[in-house]
Amino acid sequence: MTLADVAAAAGVSTSTVSRYVRGQLSVQAVTASRIDAALNHTGYKAPLIASDTTTVGLIVPELRNPYYSDLADELSTQAAASGLTLIMSVSGSTPVRESLAARHMGAISGLAGIVYLGMNRHNDELAQLVRRRVPIVVVDEDVDTAADTISTVTVDNFGGAYQATNYLIAQGHSRIAHIGGPRGVPTAEARLGGFRAALADHGIDALDDYIIRGAYSDQFGANVFRHLAGTGSMPTAVFAASDVVAFGMIGAAERHGIRIPDDMSIIGCDGVPMGQWLTPQLTTVAQPISEIARTAIRAFSDLREREISRREVLPMQLRVGASVRQLAQEH
Incomplete structure (x- = not known):
């Protein structure tokens, strides 16, 4: 055609x-x-946008969350090793700003392509770039635009959450709460799904009062104790869907008279290096940040040079710290 x-x-x-x-x-x-x-x-497919430049746009939701800043830094390192230069735009996680970021990146003359980290599945401006056949690598959260000009690199969020919850159960916990991410965000939904599945496989009910949803932020984590205190029976363990949420909980626990892990065990998700320096050291399921970045840049090169798109799902790994206590029996 x-x-x-x-x-x-x-x-x-x-x-x-x-x-x-x-x-x-x-x-x-x-x-x-x-x-x-x-x-x-x-079925017409225009050729990918050809560019002699080595400049690639990077769109990230925020830099306050160390997961995104660590990943952006690693992407920059891997891009440089491949002869590419990243220019970055911070979208603020909102649909409007994510669309504006995509529009502004697309207006840059000679841009070789985009590495995109978003928090919202739909982005009209990103879809427009797809129609222009701009090479795009989507990292972390999926988008609802599918095309042979898009590659996706993510992790097994369901499996990571299952692994985290299963670890808590193996330590004797059955009153387990989930402090989850925003509704509708693919990673948050997958992590909630993994949490529920692990409980179900052990014959444990997922209580509505023990499932709290909110932002991936330390402030949200610091505020959940009031809700948990109102349940009538505090959980003995928590699976936090983000390390930064766990950071907020550990930081605020003493103000609520809770000792971690003596009174409540906490396991996080993401593997942010800062967790190693907390007291107690955070147990978490870690994303392979370096491997995500290497895979994303390799996927971009394959798109740009060979017009090969791919979908990569990388495993998460349990890192045991000191924030989870083993129970002889549930109390």
């Missing part, structure tokens, strides 16, 4: 389609819908 075939199916000129798929023309929504439908119907 050719651009002329797409143009005929959409009822527009060939030059209109050409400029539209390159992102050089803004058209009315109804016209865009007709062109998109014609592209899908004809």
